[in-house]
Amino acid sequence: MSTSGVLPERRIAEQTVGAVLDETWEEEPGLKGWITTVNHKRIGRRYLVTAGLFFTLSGIQAVVLRTQLITPNNQFLDPEWYNQLFTLHGTTMIFWFVTPMLFGFGNFFLPLMIGTRDMAFPRMNAFSYWVFMMSGLLIFASLPFQMAPNAGWFNYVPLSGDYQQQINIEFYTLGVAFLGVSTTVGAINFIVTALKMRAPGMSLARMPIYVWSVVATSFMVVFALPPLNLANFMLFMDLRFGTKFFDPAAGGDVVLWQHLFWLFGHPDVYIIVLPALGIISSIIPTFSRRAIMAYPLIVFATVGTAIIAFGVWAHHMYAVGLSNVSMTFFAAATLTITIPSGIQMVAWVGTMLAGRIVITPAMLYAFGFIAAFMIGGVTGVMFGVVGFDQQVTDSYFVVAHFHYVLFGGAVLPILAGLFYWWPKMTGRMTSPKAGYWSFGLVFFGFNLLFFPMHISGLLGMPRRIYTYDDGLGWTVWNFASTIGSYVLGVGLLLTLGIFAHSLLRGPRAPDDPWGSNTLEWATGSPPKAYNFPVVPTVHSANPMWDGQTLTTMETYRHDEQRTMTEEHMSVRTSELDGRFEMTMLMPEESPLPFIVALCILATVTSLLFSVYFLVGIFAALGTAALAYWLWHRPGVEE
Amino acid sequence: MTTMERRPTPTTPERTERHAPERPVGHTTGYWGMVLFICTEATTFATFLASYFYLRFAGSGPWPPTGDPLPELFWSSLETGALLVSVVPMAVAVRTVAKGRRTGGLLMLALVWALGAAFVSFQIMDYLVSYPQSTLSSDAFGSLYYTITGLHTAHVVVGLLMLIAVIASTALGRLGKRRPEPVALMAMYWYFLAVLSLAIYVVVYISPYA
Numbered sequence: 001m002s003t004s005g006v007l008p009e010r011r012i013a014e015q016t017v018g019a020v021l022d023e024t025w026e027e028e029p030g031l032k033g034w035i036t037t038v039n040h041k042r043i044g045r046r047y048l049v050t051a052g053l054f055f056t057l058s059g060i061q062a063v064v065l066r067t068q069l070i071t072p073n074n075q076f077l078d079p080e081w082y083n084q085l086f087t088l089h090g091t092t093m094i095f096w097f098v099t100p101m102l103f104g105f106g107n108f109f110l111p112l113m114i115g116t117r118d119m120a121f122p123r124m125n126a127f128s129y130w131v132f133m134m135s136g137l138l139i140f141a142s143l144p145f146q147m148a149p150n151a152g153w154f155n156y157v158p159l160s161g162d163y164q165q166q167i168n169i170e171f172y173t174l175g176v177a178f179l180g181v182s183t184t185v186g187a188i189n190f191i192v193t194a195l196k197m198r199a200p201g202m203s204l205a206r207m208p209i210y211v212w213s214v215v216a217t218s219f220m221v222v223f224a225l226p227p228l229n230l231a232n233f234m235l236f237m238d239l240r241f242g243t244k245f246f247d248p249a250a251g252g253d254v255v256l257w258q259h260l261f262w263l264f265g266h267p268d269v270y271i272i273v274l275p276a277l278g279i280i281s282s283i284i285p286t287f288s289r290r291a292i293m294a295y296p297l298i299v300f301a302t303v304g305t306a307i308i309a310f311g312v313w314a315h316h317m318y319a320v321g322l323s324n325v326s327m328t329f330f331a332a333a334t335l336t337i338t339i340p341s342g343i344q345m346v347a348w349v350g351t352m353l354a355g356r357i358v359i360t361p362a363m364l365y366a367f368g369f370i371a372a373f374m375i376g377g378v379t380g381v382m383f384g385v386v387g388f389d390q391q392v393t394d395s396y397f398v399v400a401h402f403h404y405v406l407f408g409g410a411v412l413p414i415l416a417g418l419f420y421w422w423p424k425m426t427g428r429m430t431s432p433k434a435g436y437w438s439f440g441l442v443f444f445g446f447n448l449l450f451f452p453m454h455i456s457g458l459l460g461m462p463r464r465i466y467t468y469d470d471g472l473g474w475t476v477w478n479f480a481s482t483i484g485s486y487v488l489g490v491g492l493l494l495t496l497g498i499f500a501h502s503l504l505r506g507p508r509a510p511d512d513p514w515g516s517n518t519l520e521w522a523t524g525s526p527p528k529a530y531n532f533p534v535v536p537t538v539h540s541a542n543p544m545w546d547g548q549t550l551t552t553m554e555t556y557r558h559d560e561q562r563t564m565t566e567e568h569m570s571v572r573t574s575e576l577d578g579r580f581e582m583t584m585l586m587p588e589e590s591p592l593p594f595i596v597a598l599c600i601l602a603t604v605t606s607l608l609f610s611v612y613f614l615v616g617i618f619a620a621l622g623t624a625a626l627a628y629w630l631w632h633r634p635g636v637e638e
Numbered sequence: 639m640t641t642m643e644r645r646p647t648p649t650t651p652e653r654t655e656r657h658a659p660e661r662p663v664g665h666t667t668g669y670w671g672m673v674l675f676i677c678t679e680a681t682t683f684a685t686f687l688a689s690y691f692y693l694r695f696a697g698s699g700p701w702p703p704t705g706d707p708l709p710e711l712f713w714s715s716l717e718t719g720a721l722l723v724s725v726v727p728m729a730v731a732v733r734t735v736a737k738g739r740r741t742g743g744l745l746m747l748a749l750v751w752a753l754g755a756a757f758v759s760f761q762i763m764d765y766l767v768s769y770p771q772s773t774l775s776s777d778a779f780g781s782l783y784y785t786i787t788g789l790h791t792a793h794v795v796v797g798l799l800m801l802i803a804v805i806a807s808t809a810l811g812r813l814g815k816r817r818p819e820p821v822a823l824m825a826m827y828w829y830f831l832a833v834l835s836l837a838i839y840v841v842v843y844i845s846p847y848a
Contacts, residue, residue: 120670120671191670191674192667192670195670196665196667222678223677226678226682226684226685227681230689251699251778252778253693260689627799631803
């Protein structure tokens with residue numbers, strides 16, 4: 001590496017074609033460019049920032065909830081506010097924070113990791129961001145008017161079928177369905193990008209594990225979101241138009257909601273966790289200074305998890321009164337799914353044992369993740385056993401379990417990923433020492449917050465109660481939890497401060513600050529709009545380390561098929577082997593994604609408030625905009 | 639890496655040809671996008687049909703519930719038949735447009751559109767004849783009947799709108815020998831709708847007789 005931190009191969013390639021590509025890939029500046037951009041890195045950053053903002057809002061809700069529970073018989077919040085806050089906290093954390101945050105990483109890094117210049121459908125990509133952002137604004141806007149969903153994040157009927165709270169539940173059904181558009185479109189985009197746009201030579205067997213995990217997740221989204229959307233559609237129809245899907249008096253069935261919801265809901269756990277595991281699989285080899293152990297087994301485990309996840313949903317319903325046969329089946333499937341997770345765990349630990357560990361904040365967070373995810377996994381196995389589950393279901397033990405899985409298994413990896421990829425995203429380094437403090441506070445606060453919930457749960461404290469009596473033995477554990485939430489809050493604020501400080505004062509980052517193994521580090525920090533001046537030929541699963549892949553950026557710098565200087569173009573390769581097929585023209589910036597998303601927002605909002613003529617107008621406008629969009633496809637205007 | 643094939647370095651005259659948007663090497667991104675879109679749509683309807691049976695067998699009463707007549711088969715058989723038959727001209731259209739025979743392709747696409755429109759009209763007739771008094775909100779049977787068929791019909795209407803765009807593009811020469819792919823993608827979606835109509839016919843119209 002040269003003194004300025006630019007990889008020599010990239011420097012030579014940039015000198016040859018960089019100036020031309022800069023012009024080709026330049027986007028309009030200012031507000032117009034801000035709305036029309038299709039650059040996957042800008043969109044990815046936006047996803048991260050927006051999801052981070054939603055995380056903050058939702059986190060504040062959690063702190064308010066914890067404050068209510070700090071002492072017995074506290075009157076800080078009334079029950080209705082408490083219901084809306086905990087429902088919105090769960091709903092937004094699951095739907096509007098974790099998945100979009102991981103989609104943000106995917107958007108930014110998936111094209112970089114596979115050595116291409118953009119996502120397969122760049123305008124669809126912009127569209128899915130706008131839909132996500134607008135649906136998030138819609139759902140958060142419900143809270144100040146006390147119209148927020150209030151029947152828990154899984155919104156069980158008949159509780160949610162109560163006509164008294166119609167508008168609250170309609171916010172839930174329409175908001176979640178609206179977001180579903182974004183998630184589905186984004187997932188299809190990831191799959192197609194990973195299948196068709198990998199750099200030549202990157203066969204599936206050389207694809208980074210992170211990319212595998214995003215692809216597996218996206219396949220799960222494609223098959224798991226439909227039941228959720230359908231359930232929301234049915235509930236909305238029940239509430240608004242009087243259908244009887246969930247009304248037992250007229251031939252409906254309330255348990256149908258639970259089946260449909262968990263048919264989505266359990267795969268969703270892995271939709272959330274798999275990409276997070278992918279982040280860990282990127283960080284551990286880098287800071288163990290060796291390739292990941294058992295690559296094929298990890299891939300098998302990732303794909304296996306994605307498949308088995310569809311056969312375990314009823315373990316959320318052991319208390320419903322299903323037949324013993326079905327409970328046994330789902331218990332067996334649930335215990336099976338621990339095997340792939342165990343394989344990954346062993347592979348990570350093995351990689352570290354066989355390697356030479358380098359301690360950085362990202363690696364510390366990865367350690368923290370392994371510990372927390374282990375605890376969450378163990379309590380998960382306990383829940384797989386029917387008898388145990390029936391004892392502690394709907395208690396704080398559940399709350400403890402899924403926060404270990406979701407905070408430990410997803411938020412800690414997200415923080416690890418932020419520390420790891422921050423230099424690539426911003427071109428600035430963060431302070432390692434402050435990073436250790438961030439980890440220390442977050443990890444301590446997290447455990448102090450959630451570990452006592454195991455105990456209060458075993459002592460019989462039900463979840464979702466807004467207050468409790470003294471003398472039940474829960475007081476001290478709740479007090480500890482609340483203090484933990486404050487510590488965690490301070491830790492997260494410190495983390496935010498570290499990143500802000502880095503943006504303002506951080507030292508410049510070189511191309512490859514960690515000496516990592518995957519292709520995103522072969523680009524500039526931050527990457528140029530075109531990512532790679534010359535699309536390399538990939539020679540191994542660790543392209544930065546094989547000594548051949550980077551050289552090809554230099555070798556092919558005069559090859560028009562690899563530089564594609566004339567227009568917005570990208571390489572298309574075959575699905576399995578990554579053989580070169582052709583160069584293809586990519587769409588350029590456009591305001592249409594924003595306009596169509598805005599039309600959908602207007603349609604949904606009018607539907608929510610029953611202004612049906614506006615529904616018609618906005619839906620027609622949206623359809624017209626969509627038609628115009630599809631009409632003007634790249635490569636057609638000549 | 640010896641199996642890696644690289645094309646010869648291009649020369650200028652070749653360039654326009656090389657950059658043509660569609661070229662018959664491997665599947666396109668559009669193809670995979672459509673496949674996945676159909677996957678997610680098919681899952682939605684599969685879940686819906688599964689819910690139909692769930693509600694039917696979870697309840698203990700007769701099916702259809704007392705007071706609801708059995709579905710009329712006349713219009714529903716006609717509509718399903720129309721959509722299934724339309725698959726043939728659609729398949730022919732894909733081939734004729736790809737070969738560059740514009741008039742033949744347009745004719746076939748127009749025939750598909752007419753059959754699709756017939757489907758929608760027959761569905762409306764079916765609503766009027768089968769259940770003159772709405773059962774959407776009287777019981778779960780009616781809710782299922784109206785929403786499943788309604789959702790499918792809405793999809794066919796979207797398909798008809800897409801067809802209009804495809805027909806217009808073909809007429810203007812934007813689709814043709816040089817760029818046949820959108821017709822093939824349209825056809826994939828249309829086949830999906832046709833197969834789906836058969837599944838819905840069997841579940842919603844035939845199965846209550848069993």
